Amino acid sequence: MPSTTHRRLIAVIVLVPVLAALALWAFAWPVARTAPRDLPLGVAGPPAATAQLEKRLEGHGGAFEIHHYADETAARGAIEDRTVYGAVVVTPQGPELLTASAAGPAVAQFLQQALARQASAEGAQVKTVDVVATPAGDPRGAALGAAVLPLALAGIAAGAVVTLLGLRGARAAIALLGASALVGAVAAGIAHSWLGVLTGDWWAEAAVLGLSALAVGGAVAGLAALLGTAGIGIGGALVMFLGNPFSGAATAPEMLPEPAGTIGQWLPPGAGATLLRSVSYFDGAAGTGPALTLAWWAALGLGAVLLGGSLRRKAGGSPTADRRELATVG
Numbered sequence: 001m002p003s004t005t006h007r008r009l010i011a012v013i014v015l016v017p018v019l020a021a022l023a024l025w026a027f028a029w030p031v032a033r034t035a036p037r038d039l040p041l042g043v044a045g046p047p048a049a050t051a052q053l054e055k056r057l058e059g060h061g062g063a064f065e066i067h068h069y070a071d072e073t074a075a076r077g078a079i080e081d082r083t084v085y086g087a088v089v090v091t092p093q094g095p096e097l098l099t100a101s102a103a104g105p106a107v108a109q110f111l112q113q114a115l116a117r118q119a120s121a122e123g124a125q126v127k128t129v130d131v132v133a134t135p136a137g138d139p140r141g142a143a144l145g146a147a148v149l150p151l152a153l154a155g156i157a158a159g160a161v162v163t164l165l166g167l168r169g170a171r172a173a174i175a176l177l178g179a180s181a182l183v184g185a186v187a188a189g190i191a192h193s194w195l196g197v198l199t200g201d202w203w204a205e206a207a208v209l210g211l212s213a214l215a216v217g218g219a220v221a222g223l224a225a226l227l228g229t230a231g232i233g234i235g236g237a238l239v240m241f242l243g244n245p246f247s248g249a250a251t252a253p254e255m256l257p258e259p260a261g262t263i264g265q266w267l268p269p270g271a272g273a274t275l276l277r278s279v280s281y282f283d284g285a286a287g288t289g290p291a292l293t294l295a296w297w298a299a300l301g302l303g304a305v306l307l308g309g310s311l312r313r314k315a316g317g318s319p320t321a322d323r324r325e326l327a328t329v330g
Helices: 003-030 047-058 072-082 105-121 142-144 150-163 169-194 202-227 232-242 260-266 268-281 288-314 320-328
Strands: 038-042 064-069 085-090 094-099 128-130
Touching: 003 232, 038 047, 038 072, 047 064, 047 085, 047 268, 064 072, 072 085, 072 094, 085 105, 105 128, 142 150, 142 268, 142 320, 150 169, 150 202, 150 232, 150 268, 169 202, 169 288, 202 232, 202 268, 202 288, 232 260, 232 268, 260 288, 268 288
Parallel strands: 038 064, 038 085, 094 128
Antiparallel strands: 085 094
16 A cells, blocks of 8 residues: 555646646637627618628627617716727728727727728728727737736735734634735735726725726635635635636627626726726626625625634634644644
């Protein structure tokens, strides 16, 4: 029978390739399969004039979810409300494309390319108007997508540190709330005040950034409170291997293969990126859903932290004993 050392050696040899394969699948698969799937797109103009355009758009094999609007004003309003990512307006001078690069530069670029190819084949040109543009400090819109990973890491770190320091119950919850509030303030100070990549209300952005960190930190600490130190690994893996690559922050949820796009919006990184985009560039439009998602994660995580602390007290546990246990595990 193999010794404990041999079993651990075999476990490492097997586990590392499995984790590498999982990470490669989680991060490479969505990128390799990026394409529009039921992407909300508006069509504006008289029905007789838009019928042929709609038929051509439907020929893209389910790429678009068509929304109809009477005129350009209504289409602009739908873009600003985040109902659609863009709209094609039929005018006497030819088609006009309305985009919102702030909603996703990759989506705006795709719409421009798709409509330009179609118009070129018909010998026409498409005028493009960016209704809600990315800020001057981040013209390519890359900074918001890049913020997802640091926020996720901050949340994981907060949950892990709270657990490893032996904080339980109310003390752990207070530590998580305080750390998340500081994360939000620091992140808003960097992204808004210094870099200028966020342009909405400073306090609203700080609240979103803090809530995103709290949702992750609460989930990690809550799982650890209920399952022990293994909960840190489970929570961290969930956020890093699913939440981060499935967030759609760099493109859009509708550009990811299903069910990655949907799953990503149920997890804190995706919900946080969507809410931050809404608050920073669209005056909070369409922010209710992701805000509720983050709030549920934070509430459930903190609830699990408090429940775990209560169960430990009833079982006769103490912070000193917990630290001894953690030292033994380490």
